[in-house]
Amino acid sequence: MNIFELTDKYTASTYGRYKLALKSGKGSLLYDENGNEYIDFGSGIAVNSFGISDSEWLEAITAQLGMINHASNYYYTEPQAKLAEMLCEKSGMKNVFFTNSGAEANECAIKCARKYAHDKYGDSRSTVITLENSFHGRTLTTLSATGQPAMHVNFAPFTPGFKHIPANDISALSADIGEDTAAIMLELVQGEGGVNRLTSDYVNAVVDICRERDILLIIDEVQTGNGRCGNLYAFMEYGISPDIVTTAKGLGGGLPIGAAMFGEKTSGVLTPGTHGSTFGGNPVCAAGACSIISRMTPELFEGVKKRAEYLKNRLENANGVKSVSGMGLMIGIETEKPAGDIVKRCMENGLLVLTAKTKVRLLPALNIPFELLEKGSDILLKAIAE
Numbered sequence: 001m002n003i004f005e006l007t008d009k010y011t012a013s014t015y016g017r018y019k020l021a022l023k024s025g026k027g028s029l030l031y032d033e034n035g036n037e038y039i040d041f042g043s044g045i046a047v048n049s050f051g052i053s054d055s056e057w058l059e060a061i062t063a064q065l066g067m068i069n070h071a072s073n074y075y076y077t078e079p080q081a082k083l084a085e086m087l088c089e090k091s092g093m094k095n096v097f098f099t100n101s102g103a104e105a106n107e108c109a110i111k112c113a114r115k116y117a118h119d120k121y122g123d124s125r126s127t128v129i130t131l132e133n134s135f136h137g138r139t140l141t142t143l144s145a146t147g148q149p150a151m152h153v154n155f156a157p158f159t160p161g162f163k164h165i166p167a168n169d170i171s172a173l174s175a176d177i178g179e180d181t182a183a184i185m186l187e188l189v190q191g192e193g194g195v196n197r198l199t200s201d202y203v204n205a206v207v208d209i210c211r212e213r214d215i216l217l218i219i220d221e222v223q224t225g226n227g228r229c230g231n232l233y234a235f236m237e238y239g240i241s242p243d244i245v246t247t248a249k250g251l252g253g254g255l256p257i258g259a260a261m262f263g264e265k266t267s268g269v270l271t272p273g274t275h276g277s278t279f280g281g282n283p284v285c286a287a288g289a290c291s292i293i294s295r296m297t298p299e300l301f302e303g304v305k306k307r308a309e310y311l312k313n314r315l316e317n318a319n320g321v322k323s324v325s326g327m328g329l330m331i332g333i334e335t336e337k338p339a340g341d342i343v344k345r346c347m348e349n350g351l352l353v354l355t356a357k358t359k360v361r362l363l364p365a366l367n368i369p370f371e372l373l374e375k376g377s378d379i380l381l382k383a384i385a386e
């Protein structure tokens, strides 16, 4: 049996996969089994921040692999210490809990928010408000947080204590917040929900309400974070100070690591024994993340914004494009043709792109060479227009 047949026979059929078996790559180029080349506009869903097997990242993780590949969190390791310091110094957050994924980072944030409210206000305050169309993960609790009813069939009962409200609607916000509200959790640009950006007015209104009522503000930066939106974290572009920030995807540059980062109010909430993870902050993943985060400089963000500008200029008003949304190198394209057809057409012509709901979604590496950006957008524009 070939790779397709083996996978389809022996793995749970949870994914609608494209018939493409990727074998190798470097930077923003990928190769399949037969040596066909693809330009990568997806980065493994915003994971490979500096592309496939980036040399500096590879050197950092291989050096760490040869020193110590894993240690339990009963002990200290240098990569975890350095990564936590770097994240706090660069983001202004106070401390960090390391996880293996975005969903776990959000679970940790929700636990922290519930404990904060419980410690201060008792049992009456536990509801976490999230937005319609949000995506916060696939565990039962983060699915409960996720504001997409289509994902809620078949899996009841869910973790109680979540309420979904419409995005960018300030009046709904004040109507739905109550005495029982412990936290509000938001993506500043909804990724899986269709690359929808929250307005500054809305975000500022949320910040004000949270401050007035001692409600925690949790920003889910699993997709928007780590340089993706043209700053280390998107909340920094909005100029706000969240109580908890979660991230994952691009943090490890291609190895599984996530983080829940805590601010002034929340940094002391999780106490010994209240949370933990076997693999969380694994030294190899942390060494990879150190290589990524150490390169998050103003020059890099400038480069992200330039690349984003280039793509936006080429896409806006192009044939077959209805609208372009997003922030930095997280781009959604509303097209006249179905997004799925465009993805397939692009693949046939050597370009990998993603979808988000009904849109085509682009998440190229932060350092994708301009030459590949140009070649890739030629293929994309042709597929959209045809």
Ligand SMILES: *Cc1c(COP(=O)(O)O)cnc(C)c1O
Residues within 6 Å of the ligand: 100, 101, 102, 103, 104, 106, 135, 136, 137, 138, 187, 191, 192, 220, 221, 222, 223, 224, 248, 249
């Ligand atoms: C991908 C994603 C998650 C879930 O991350 P996993 O690593 O798949 O668990 C959560 N929130 C957002 C905003 C995401 O984009």
